[in-house]
Ligand SMILES: O=C(O)CCC(=O)C(=O)O
Protein backbone atom coordinates (compact mmCIF):
# COMPACT_ATOMS: atom_id res chain seq x y z
CA UNK A 381 0.00 0.00 0.00
CA UNK A 382 1.29 3.46 -0.85
CA UNK A 383 2.26 5.55 2.14
CA UNK A 384 0.60 8.99 1.84
CA UNK A 385 3.65 10.73 3.28
CA UNK A 386 3.30 13.68 0.90
CA UNK A 387 0.37 14.86 3.00
CA UNK A 388 2.36 14.83 6.25
CA UNK A 389 4.13 18.08 7.14
CA UNK A 390 7.62 17.95 8.62
CA UNK A 391 8.37 21.18 10.49
CA UNK A 392 12.03 21.90 11.07
CA UNK A 393 13.37 23.57 14.19
CA UNK A 394 16.92 24.70 13.45
CA UNK A 395 18.93 24.30 16.68
CA UNK A 396 22.12 25.88 15.33
CA UNK A 397 23.89 26.12 11.98
CA UNK A 398 24.45 22.33 11.75
CA UNK A 399 21.74 20.79 13.97
CA UNK A 400 18.00 20.49 13.58
CA UNK A 401 14.97 18.55 14.68
CA UNK A 402 12.04 17.81 12.39
CA UNK A 403 8.63 17.38 13.96
CA UNK A 404 5.73 15.71 12.14
CA UNK A 405 2.69 16.13 14.37
CA UNK A 406 -0.08 13.60 13.84
CA UNK A 407 2.19 11.39 11.76
CA UNK A 408 0.38 8.12 12.55
CA UNK A 409 -3.01 9.70 11.81
CA UNK A 410 -1.55 10.99 8.53
CA UNK A 411 -0.71 7.40 7.61
CA UNK A 412 -4.36 6.58 8.18
CA UNK A 413 -3.97 4.70 11.46
CA UNK A 414 -5.14 5.10 15.05
CA UNK A 415 -2.11 5.69 17.30
CA UNK A 416 -3.85 3.92 20.21
CA UNK A 417 -3.99 0.70 18.20
CA UNK A 418 -0.30 1.02 17.39
CA UNK A 419 0.54 1.70 21.05
CA UNK A 420 -1.33 -1.42 22.20
CA UNK A 421 0.21 -3.60 19.47
CA UNK A 422 3.75 -2.49 20.29
CA UNK A 423 3.28 -2.68 24.07
CA UNK A 424 1.90 -6.22 23.78
CA UNK A 425 4.06 -7.40 20.89
CA UNK A 426 7.61 -6.45 21.91
CA UNK A 427 9.69 -8.65 24.25
CA UNK A 428 10.52 -5.90 26.77
CA UNK A 429 13.68 -6.16 28.78
CA UNK A 430 14.89 -4.20 31.72
CA UNK A 431 17.36 -1.64 30.40
CA UNK A 432 20.77 -1.64 32.07
CA UNK A 433 23.38 1.11 32.10
CA UNK A 434 26.96 0.97 33.29
CA UNK A 435 27.48 3.83 35.72
CA UNK A 436 30.02 4.47 38.42
CA UNK A 437 31.65 1.10 37.72
CA UNK A 438 28.60 -1.03 38.14
CA UNK A 439 25.49 -2.04 36.27
CA UNK A 440 22.30 -0.38 37.38
CA UNK A 441 18.76 -0.75 36.14
CA UNK A 442 17.71 1.95 33.76
CA UNK A 443 14.31 3.40 34.69
CA UNK A 444 12.54 2.21 31.55
CA UNK A 445 12.15 -0.94 29.46
CA UNK A 446 13.87 -1.57 26.13
CA UNK A 447 13.21 -3.73 23.08
CA UNK A 448 14.53 -4.43 19.62
CA UNK A 449 13.27 -5.54 16.22
CA UNK A 450 15.99 -6.57 13.83
CA UNK A 451 15.68 -5.84 10.14
CA UNK A 452 13.39 -8.42 8.56
CA UNK A 453 11.71 -9.39 11.84
CA UNK A 454 7.92 -9.25 11.79
CA UNK A 455 6.72 -5.93 13.24
CA UNK A 456 3.79 -5.97 15.69
CA UNK A 457 2.04 -3.26 13.65
CA UNK A 458 2.27 -2.29 9.97
CA UNK A 459 2.76 1.37 10.96
CA UNK A 460 6.33 0.48 11.92
CA UNK A 461 7.07 -0.71 8.37
CA UNK A 462 5.24 2.26 6.89
CA UNK A 463 7.15 4.71 9.07
CA UNK A 464 10.50 3.23 8.10
CA UNK A 465 9.58 3.41 4.43
CA UNK A 466 8.31 6.98 4.81
CA UNK A 467 11.47 8.25 6.49
CA UNK A 468 13.66 6.37 4.02
CA UNK A 469 11.86 8.14 1.20
CA UNK A 470 11.82 11.53 2.92
CA UNK A 471 15.53 11.55 3.85
CA UNK A 472 16.83 9.36 1.03
CA UNK A 473 18.80 6.96 3.28
CA UNK A 474 18.29 3.41 4.55
CA UNK A 475 17.42 2.65 8.18
CA UNK A 476 18.02 -0.81 9.62
CA UNK A 477 16.23 -2.39 12.56
CA UNK A 478 14.16 -0.57 15.12
CA UNK A 479 14.72 -0.20 18.85
CA UNK A 480 12.10 0.68 21.40
CA UNK A 481 11.83 2.37 24.76
CA UNK A 482 8.86 1.93 27.07
CA UNK A 483 8.28 4.40 29.90
CA UNK A 484 5.67 2.60 31.98
CA UNK A 485 4.62 5.79 33.72
CA UNK A 486 5.97 9.15 34.89
CA UNK A 487 8.59 7.58 37.15
CA UNK A 488 10.43 6.09 34.15
CA UNK A 489 12.77 8.48 32.35
CA UNK A 490 15.89 8.88 30.25
CA UNK A 491 18.55 11.37 31.29
CA UNK A 492 20.17 13.85 28.92
CA UNK A 493 22.62 12.00 26.69
CA UNK A 494 23.88 11.69 23.14
CA UNK A 495 23.43 8.58 21.01
CA UNK A 496 27.18 8.06 20.94
CA UNK A 497 26.88 4.43 19.94
CA UNK A 498 26.35 5.78 16.42
CA UNK A 499 30.11 6.56 16.61
CA UNK A 500 30.15 8.92 13.58
CA UNK A 501 28.20 11.84 14.97
CA UNK A 502 28.78 14.63 12.44
CA UNK A 503 25.77 13.74 10.32
CA UNK A 504 23.15 11.43 11.79
CA UNK A 505 19.41 10.89 11.72
CA UNK A 506 17.59 9.63 14.81
CA UNK A 507 13.88 9.16 14.09
CA UNK A 508 11.50 8.62 17.01
CA UNK A 509 7.87 7.63 16.61
CA UNK A 510 6.16 8.49 19.88
CA UNK A 511 3.07 6.72 21.18
CA UNK A 512 1.16 7.21 24.40
CA UNK A 513 1.17 10.10 26.83
CA UNK A 514 2.88 13.34 25.86
CA UNK A 515 6.01 14.04 27.88
CA UNK A 516 8.79 16.59 27.64
CA UNK A 517 11.58 15.81 25.18
CA UNK A 518 14.45 18.10 26.09
CA UNK A 519 17.38 19.19 23.95
CA UNK A 520 20.40 20.75 25.60
CA UNK A 521 23.41 22.31 23.85
CA UNK A 522 26.48 20.44 25.08
CA UNK A 523 27.94 23.77 26.12
CA UNK A 524 25.29 23.83 28.89
CA UNK A 525 26.06 20.36 30.19
CA UNK A 526 27.44 21.49 33.51
CA UNK A 527 24.53 23.89 34.14
CA UNK A 528 22.86 21.51 36.57
CA UNK A 529 21.32 24.35 38.52
CA UNK A 530 19.87 26.08 35.45
CA UNK A 531 16.18 25.56 34.70
CA UNK A 532 15.74 22.15 33.01
CA UNK A 533 19.42 21.44 33.68
CA UNK A 534 20.38 23.76 30.82
CA UNK A 535 18.01 22.28 28.22
CA UNK A 536 16.74 25.06 25.95
CA UNK A 537 14.30 23.28 23.65
CA UNK A 538 11.34 21.00 24.39
CA UNK A 539 9.64 19.45 21.36
CA UNK A 540 7.21 17.46 23.57
CA UNK A 541 6.04 14.91 21.01
CA UNK A 542 2.56 13.55 21.67
CA UNK A 543 0.60 10.43 20.75
CA UNK A 544 1.40 9.52 17.13
CA UNK A 545 3.97 12.26 16.49
CA UNK A 546 7.29 11.66 14.75
CA UNK A 547 10.45 13.60 15.58
CA UNK A 548 13.78 13.34 13.78
CA UNK A 549 17.03 14.74 15.15
CA UNK A 550 19.46 15.45 12.34
CA UNK A 551 22.74 16.96 11.26
CA UNK A 552 25.31 17.22 14.05
CA UNK A 553 22.69 16.85 16.81
CA UNK A 554 24.42 13.84 18.39
CA UNK A 555 27.71 15.72 18.41
CA UNK A 556 26.64 19.12 19.74
CA UNK A 557 23.36 18.53 21.56
CA UNK A 558 22.03 16.15 24.17
CA UNK A 559 18.47 14.89 24.44
CA UNK A 560 16.40 13.21 27.11
CA UNK A 561 12.96 12.34 28.42
CA UNK A 562 12.82 13.79 31.95
CA UNK A 563 10.25 13.01 34.56
CA UNK A 564 7.17 15.08 33.84
CA UNK A 565 5.80 17.64 36.30
CA UNK A 566 2.50 15.78 36.58
CA UNK A 567 1.80 12.02 36.57
CA UNK A 568 1.37 10.33 33.20
CA UNK A 569 0.57 6.89 31.87
CA UNK A 570 2.76 4.94 29.47
CA UNK A 571 4.83 6.28 26.61
CA UNK A 572 6.61 4.26 23.93
CA UNK A 573 9.16 5.41 21.37
CA UNK A 574 10.12 3.42 18.27
CA UNK A 575 13.57 4.46 17.08
CA UNK A 576 15.45 4.27 13.77
CA UNK A 577 19.03 5.44 13.43
CA UNK A 578 21.35 6.32 10.58
CA UNK A 579 24.82 7.78 10.36
CA UNK A 580 26.68 9.03 7.29
CA UNK A 581 29.89 7.51 8.74
CA UNK A 582 31.62 10.68 7.61
CA UNK A 583 34.11 12.54 9.75
CA UNK A 584 35.96 11.29 12.82
CA UNK A 585 34.36 8.50 14.86
CA UNK A 586 34.17 9.07 18.61
CA UNK A 587 36.58 6.99 20.64
CA UNK A 588 36.16 5.71 24.17
CA UNK A 589 33.15 4.11 25.77
CA UNK A 590 30.02 6.05 26.53
CA UNK A 591 27.87 4.96 29.43
CA UNK A 592 25.54 3.44 26.87
CA UNK A 593 28.24 1.60 24.98
CA UNK A 594 28.50 -1.50 27.18
CA UNK A 595 24.85 -2.24 26.63
CA UNK A 596 25.43 -2.43 22.91
CA UNK A 597 28.91 -3.84 22.54
CA UNK A 598 29.93 -5.86 25.57
CA UNK A 599 28.90 -6.73 29.07
CA UNK A 600 32.30 -7.87 30.23
CA UNK A 601 34.37 -5.06 31.62
O1 LIG B 1 12.17 7.80 24.10
C1 LIG B 1 12.62 8.76 23.49
O2 LIG B 1 11.89 9.62 23.00
C2 LIG B 1 14.11 8.93 23.29
C3 LIG B 1 14.94 7.78 23.76
C4 LIG B 1 16.40 7.97 23.51
O3 LIG B 1 16.87 9.06 23.35
C5 LIG B 1 17.28 6.80 23.42
O4 LIG B 1 16.83 5.68 23.70
O5 LIG B 1 18.45 6.97 23.05
Ligand SMILES: [Fe+2]
Pocket residue numbers: 493494495559
Ligand atom coordinates in the same frame (compact mmCIF):
# COMPACT_ATOMS: atom_id res chain seq x y z
FE1 LIG C 1 18.88 8.93 22.65
